[in-house]
Amino acid sequence: MAGSMTSPLLQVRGLTVQFRTDRGFVNAVDSVSLNVDAGETLAVVGESGSGKSVTALSLLRLVPSPQGRIVAGEVIFDGQDLLTLDDRQMRAVRGNRIAMIFQEPMSSLNPTLTMGLQVAEPFSIHDGTPWAAALGKAKTLLDRVRIPDSGARLAAYPHQFSGGMRQRVMIAMALACRPRMIIADEPTTALDVTVQAQILDLLKELTQETRSALILITHDLGVVARYADRVCVMYAGRIVETGTARDIYERASHPYTRALMASIPRLDRDTATRLEPIEGYPPSLAQLPPGCAFHPRCRFAADPCGRRVPMLEKIGERHHRACFVDAAV
Amino acid sequence: MQAYIIRRLLALVPTLLFTSVIVFITVRLIPGDVIDLMLTENDIGATRQSRVQIEAALGFDKPMHVQYFRWIGAVLLDGDLGRSLWQTTPVTELVMERLAVTFELGLMALLIALIVALPLGAYSAMRQDTIGDYVGRSFAILMLAIPGFWKATMIMVFPSIWWGWAPEVEFTPFRDDPLRHLGQMLIPAAILGTAMSAVTMRMTRTMMLEVLRQDYIRTAWAKGLGEKLVVMRHALRNALIPVVTVIGLQAPLLIGGTVIMEQIFVIPGMGLLLLEAVSQRDYPIITGVFLVVGVAVLLINLLVDLSYGLLDPKVRYA
Numbered sequence: 001m002a003g004s005m006t007s008p009l010l011q012v013r014g015l016t017v018q019f020r021t022d023r024g025f026v027n028a029v030d031s032v033s034l035n036v037d038a039g040e041t042l043a044v045v046g047e048s049g050s051g052k053s054v055t056a057l058s059l060l061r062l063v064p065s066p067q068g069r070i071v072a073g074e075v076i077f078d079g080q081d082l083l084t085l086d087d088r089q090m091r092a093v094r095g096n097r098i099a100m101i102f103q104e105p106m107s108s109l110n111p112t113l114t115m116g117l118q119v120a121e122p123f124s125i126h127d128g129t130p131w132a133a134a135l136g137k138a139k140t141l142l143d144r145v146r147i148p149d150s151g152a153r154l155a156a157y158p159h160q161f162s163g164g165m166r167q168r169v170m171i172a173m174a175l176a177c178r179p180r181m182i183i184a185d186e187p188t189t190a191l192d193v194t195v196q197a198q199i200l201d202l203l204k205e206l207t208q209e210t211r212s213a214l215i216l217i218t219h220d221l222g223v224v225a226r227y228a229d230r231v232c233v234m235y236a237g238r239i240v241e242t243g244t245a246r247d248i249y250e251r252a253s254h255p256y257t258r259a260l261m262a263s264i265p266r267l268d269r270d271t272a273t274r275l276e277p278i279e280g281y282p283p284s285l286a287q288l289p290p291g292c293a294f295h296p297r298c299r300f301a302a303d304p305c306g307r308r309v310p311m312l313e314k315i316g317e318r319h320h321r322a323c324f325v326d327a328a329v
Numbered sequence: 330m331q332a333y334i335i336r337r338l339l340a341l342v343p344t345l346l347f348t349s350v351i352v353f354i355t356v357r358l359i360p361g362d363v364i365d366l367m368l369t370e371n372d373i374g375a376t377r378q379s380r381v382q383i384e385a386a387l388g389f390d391k392p393m394h395v396q397y398f399r400w401i402g403a404v405l406l407d408g409d410l411g412r413s414l415w416q417t418t419p420v421t422e423l424v425m426e427r428l429a430v431t432f433e434l435g436l437m438a439l440l441i442a443l444i445v446a447l448p449l450g451a452y453s454a455m456r457q458d459t460i461g462d463y464v465g466r467s468f469a470i471l472m473l474a475i476p477g478f479w480k481a482t483m484i485m486v487f488p489s490i491w492w493g494w495a496p497e498v499e500f501t502p503f504r505d506d507p508l509r510h511l512g513q514m515l516i517p518a519a520i521l522g523t524a525m526s527a528v529t530m531r532m533t534r535t536m537m538l539e540v541l542r543q544d545y546i547r548t549a550w551a552k553g554l555g556e557k558l559v560v561m562r563h564a565l566r567n568a569l570i571p572v573v574t575v576i577g578l579q580a581p582l583l584i585g586g587t588v589i590m591e592q593i594f595v596i597p598g599m600g601l602l603l604l605e606a607v608s609q610r611d612y613p614i615i616t617g618v619f620l621v622v623g624v625a626v627l628l629i630n631l632l633v634d635l636s637y638g639l640l641d642p643k644v645r646y647a
Contacts, residue, residue: 062550064542095552102551107544112566112642122552157642173552 116154441522450533577633
């Protein structure tokens, strides 16, 4: 892991993304700041609607427009603010220096194009590789993601592949130009449990091989424990706690993170103890409560929680949290 | 694939036989009798005897079903559609001669429709709710709302008043002067084509909007593709599948449209042949034209079905 002296590979500062809804604009992502070091795996955890996927899409400026737009912030990647690039410069980043893997392998591949063309495409656009050579490289990539009989598979179409195989193809596509960073948005949510671990192991192994950083968007804390170096926990568009995987697992400090931990079933716990669900529902972004967005559901809510928005504060070497309540509770 | 096409072609036979019965009967239901017409035209005294003679000569003295089986027998065995009642020219010859012209007019109209509709529909979808989109959609509605015969009439009338120019009424065959011939065909083809482009453009726009929201289009953007490649390589082909259906459905309307255009612009195609034949009650020509049009419509449907296989890899014909 890169030391704190060198500047991180990715530095996000105050990223705010708005979406237009029937009730006006809402902040899907609100003043999010995070760092990713070269070769590091960062997990972004949260419930659906917490803004983790929108954060991921904003990094590549792929937020669906015109309903969504990035209104503030900086996304500094390798010393360059991606939000100030023109379209052509941005295209040279996408799929080349930063690649993305999506949640739905069933619908994320083009049904009318061959797998070979889709995997070879990044070579053709970014490196200007002729198609014949690009297809040869695509075959090598399919071998690397362990697709059997890769030569014949180049001519196949997505509907002839299973979900797990399609996600392998997505990974192959993302790895094509040896990106410095890969963003994986819930890469295993749509897959069978038995396939999930295979895909994540493969992803981890290959990103280590290419020394790519990995941002893993997930709602699965089990995934986080096994694969992440550091973790960001998001709630209602904001980061509420961030730290190393160890910080989050052993010293979770924000009441939301703790509640999240208490709600996962664990095999090493007494079966008699009941799981503790988090009371209430995540708030609608259009009607966020004043102050800390979590306070109506928080067991420890105190005086300032409903009035002021807590900022991230340092509580350990790499451990930050946004909460007014005493950490010792 | 080959077996599939052969099966489909064989399946055309019963449909066409059924069509032939309907055509054969309805033609004879047109009010007015060909023999009366002949007698008046040739100024023969309408005696009972001359009438019986003509009926016998034309074979109309036999019962209807006998007439039908004679006719369909000749069609099936020799490809012979009979002879014109007035000119005694073989109908097959007449129809084949005219078919090329109508086919050309229809094909030009179709090409114009596609050249207008596909880029306009795609553009409208990519620039949804901008001025360009509104202009494109308004154009489509306008083309759909104005009937072809009105457009044709305006083109015949106004340029001649304003500039002393009117479309030529003397038809130049392709082999005599290709450029002049194409120039003549262009106006009626454009009128038919723009009308057809309206529905196709709307369909293309709707489907492109749908496709551009798909996950795989997001994947294409995330790979770093430019707009041109995203649209041309990743979106258009997926959007075209339903558009082809619409084009296939419009083909019979297009054939109907050529009849009107051929009449207005005096183009000697099947439409004009049909109109003349109807006014003269020349039954074999009418049935012949209808039968050929029927075959054409069924073949177009077959082509549409086959083109799904080209566009959508999930469709495989066996």
